[in-house]
Amino acid sequence: MTRAPAAPRAASARVWQRMLSGRRLDLIDPSPLDIEIEDIAHGLARVARWNGQTGGPHAFSVAQHSVLVELIAQRQARARGAELDRRWRLATLLHDAPEYVVGDMISPFKAVLGGDYKAVEARLLVAVSLRFGLPATWPAPLVRLVKAADRASAFLEATRLAGFEVGEARRFFGQPFPLDPATERDLLAPWSAEEAKTRFLERFAAIAGEETAGPQP
Numbered sequence: 001m002t003r004a005p006a007a008p009r010a011a012s013a014r015v016w017q018r019m020l021s022g023r024r025l026d027l028i029d030p031s032p033l034d035i036e037i038e039d040i041a042h043g044l045a046r047v048a049r050w051n052g053q054t055g056g057p058h059a060f061s062v063a064q065h066s067v068l069v070e071l072i073a074q075r076q077a078r079a080r081g082a083e084l085d086r087r088w089r090l091a092t093l094l095h096d097a098p099e100y101v102v103g104d105m106i107s108p109f110k111a112v113l114g115g116d117y118k119a120v121e122a123r124l125l126v127a128v129s130l131r132f133g134l135p136a137t138w139p140a141p142l143v144r145l146v147k148a149a150d151r152a153s154a155f156l157e158a159t160r161l162a163g164f165e166v167g168e169a170r171r172f173f174g175q176p177f178p179l180d181p182a183t184e185r186d187l188l189a190p191w192s193a194e195e196a197k198t199r200f201l202e203r204f205a206a207i208a209g210e211e212t213a214g215p216q217p
Contacts, residue, residue, distance in 0.1 A: 017101060019043075025101060030124050032131035037204055040128070043100030045197035051104075054161040056190040062099050063196040065153060067203050068187045069095065072177055073149035086210045088142055091134050093203060095146045098124035132208075152177035160188045 016024045019039040026034070041063060048059035070093040077084045084092075096104070098121045126136045138146075155173040158164035170176075179187075191199065 027101065027120060027124070030127035032127045035128055035131040037132075037201065040094070040097050040100045041197045041200045041204070044096065044200060045193045047099050047104050049104060049157060050162045053163075054157070054190065055163075056161065058190040058192050060157060060161055060188075060190045061193065061196045062096050062104050063200040064187070064191050065157065066093050066096055067199055068156070069093075069146070069149045069153045070203065070207075071183070071187065072152050072179075073145055075179075076149060076152070076177060077145070084145075086207055087134060088145065090132060090204075090207045091129070091138060091142055092146050092149060093200075093207060094128055094132065094134075095150065097128040149177075156184070156188060160184070161190070 015028045016026045018024050019034075019036065020042060021036045021039050023034040023036060023039065025031075025039075044063035044066065045061050047062040048054070049062060049065050050060065052059050054060045070089055073092045074084055074089065101124055102117070102120060128134075129136055129138070151173045155169050155176045156179070158169045158173065159166055159176075164172075166176075
């Protein structure tokens, strides 16, 4: 993932967002020094997947989605007889971190907008990656792994929460990756914003506290 060139800014425009931590994150040229995991968790726990068009008493948040994607990535790797390196698992958990700033735009809206938003997301993901010891440019196998787990998560969310028929979801997201009923009940029942923030931070702390494992699959 290469660093996208900074876009020009209007002289009078405010292009930074103030976070609850007190940090001011510049969206044009985000600094890793202005990124805090508590801000990411707080924001993602309040960003709804599927534009909020999901069942349940709470929105299905990007924070909860991120926890689900990281678990699926682990299980997909184990199904191939491999274990994920700690840094790859951390990258998987943080794959949607830019959305704590820009929100979660649904795919149809992205198609309408075109590609300009991608440069902003790319700059933010580079800053997040550098902040937490990940490479600025993610290797192609990691990108493929994240996409596969993300699509598997989207299939489950679409069919369990967002009203998609199974055949329709297969067309958009590919073949499902099955989870056991207990895991589905836990990770697909929408959490409150506070629970989503807490569990995202707990997962981050658990991964960050591990020793780096062997080579990535």
